[in-house]
Amino acid sequence: WSLGRYPDGGPFWYGLTPRTRDAANAAPPARVIISEINYHPPDFIADTNLIDNSLDEFVELRNESAGPVTFHNTNGTWRINGGVTFTFPTNFTLAAGEHILLVSFNPIFSVQSNAFRTLYGITNPAQRIFGPYVGKLANNSDRLALELPQHPDGTNAQVSWVVVDEVLYAD
Numbered sequence: 296w297s298l299g300r301y302p303d304g305g306p307f308w309y310g311l312t313p314r315t316r317d318a319a320n321a322a323p324p325a326r327v328i329i330s331e332i333n334y335h336p337p338d339f340i341a342d343t344n345l346i347d348n349s350l351d352e353f354v355e356l357r358n359e360s361a362g363p364v365t366f367h368n369t370n371g372t373w374r375i376n377g378g379v380t381f382t383f384p385t386n387f388t389l390a391a392g393e394h395i396l397l398v399s400f401n402p403i404f405s406v407q408s409n410a411f412r413t414l415y416g417i418t419n420p421a422q423r424i425f426g427p428y429v430g431k432l433a434n435n436s437d438r439l440a441l442e443l444p445q446h447p448d449g450t451n452a453q454v455s456w457v458v459v460d461e462v463l464y465a466d
Contacts, residue, residue, distance in 0.1 A: 370444035378437035436465035
């Protein structure tokens with residue numbers, strides 16, 4: 296991989312397949328991306344106090360590739376790292392074109408899960424929602440990265456992490 300702008304001279308840098316010198320940059324390959332971050336949903340009032348609403352925040356991931364992507368390998372499972380952290384379950388696979396949501400609450404609890412689905416108009420019961428993630432999305436700016444584990448270089452070294460996609464957001 297190399298970093299380049301697409302289209303040539305565009306404002307954003309992407310991981311690109313290396314091309315021959317003096318040729319136009321190829322389009323970035325399809326991959327899993329952080330496609331949406333809802334980091335500061337409207338706060339609510341409880342007993343005249345303004346309460347920071349972290350229950351309605353979420354991170355959306357989308358598989359833009361033509362095939363399924365498995366979120367684990369022999370070194371472990373993928374994770375979200377940064378302002379919030381979440382480790383994906385073992386044997387999790389994201390189908391081609393599928394998107395999932397990561398939330399701050401445990402989606403097993405039907406009351407909160409149903410309220411969340413109603414709030415965002417999620418009528419598809421097959422929509423997969425994962426959580427809880429650890430931490431809170433900052434209300435002004437933060438960093439999120441989707442990372443996969445890579446075999447360490449040394450025998451006693453820890454697993455290193457490869458950034459699949461990264462977002463720096465700000466108001």
